[in-house]
Amino acid sequence: MTAWQKKTPLEWLTYVNKEVGVLAAEKHKYQGWVLTVDPVSANILLAHPLENGKMSISAVLGHAVQDVEILTEADDEMKEKLAHLFMPEEMRRCSQ
Amino acid sequence: SVGRSAQPPAEKPGERRRAEMKKLYGVGASKIQAMETxxxxxxxxxxxxKQPKYWPIIPLKL
Amino acid sequence: LGPSSLFSKVTANAAELEREQQGRVALRERYLRSLLAMVGRPVSFTMYEKVSVTALFGASDIDVLNFQVSELQTPLGVQKEAVLRCSDIVAYSFEL
Structure with missing residues (x-):
């Protein structure tokens, strides 16, 4: 088990809505806004806005995460965007 | 002959999982368990x- | 320890446990929703040993150990139906 996999849910929560750089196994690097960390697998889910208006979603698998560096905190607009990415349509309407 | 091992388990596996889920997720346990199921x-x-086969056949990483 | 301080310690622990449980629910729910959002979409997988493949995502088991996929494009051709071991995967990504 790596240090990342051993973190508690409350520790993982501190990364949510932060822009991070992730160093992964075999020198792979990823950057994006943290959507969540799966408490079962420690997979870290990142969102990365694309120029065409879409979102690129990446996940780095928990066992492959070597280091996570916090770069910036999301503003309210970005937080809203991140919070609603996977919400079903009807829930999206209710929460607005 | 019917040995001890042939006895049905006293605890159903579903109940054990429910108890574990409750400990991990508290009041949200049933919601998470429904999504997982x-x-x-x-x-x-x-x-x-679809009868999918593992790819690759041999694990890349052990 | 007097009875009152013992009581406050117990309630503090209960509150802490509840916060951790709520955090775990929020993190897990968002991850499960992301898996649902991925169903039927083309996903790129970066695997160990510099192997890269794409496939249509089908489903994951609840322990996030295996991904069932279709139309897997491997360096050696297409495999119509396959299961990927999550332990072989460094990262995956898709567009939303």
Missing amino acids: TMQLSFDRNCDK
Whole structure:
């Protein structure tokens, strides 16, 4: 088990809505806004806005995460965007 | 002959899982368990129907 | 320890446990929703040993150990139906 996999849910929560750089196994690097960390697998889910208006979603698998560096905190607009990415349509309407 | 091992387990596996879920997720346990069950059913159904093989055959990483 | 301080310690622990449980629910729910959002979409997988493949995502088991996929494009051709071991995967990504 790596240090990342051993973190508690409350520790993982501190990364949510932060822009991070992730160093992964075999020198792979990823950057994006943290959507969540799966408490079962420690997979870290990142969102990365694309120029065409879409979102690129990446996940780095928990066992492959070597280091996570916090770069910036999301503003309210970005937080809203991140919070609603996977919400079903009807829930999206209710929460607005 | 019927040995001790042939006795049905005193505790059903579903109950054990429910108790573990409750400990991990508290009041949210039933919501998470419902979502997980849906996903696992879909995984099992797809594997039954499509008979997928592991790729690659040998794990890349042990 | 007097009875009152013992009591406050117990309630503090209960509150802490509840916060951790709520955090775990929020993190897990968002991850499960992302898996649902991925169903039927083309996903790129970066695997160990510099192997890259794409496939249509089907489903994951609840322990996030295996991904069932279709139309897997491997360096050696297409495999119609496959299961990927999550332990072989460094990262995966898709567009939303």
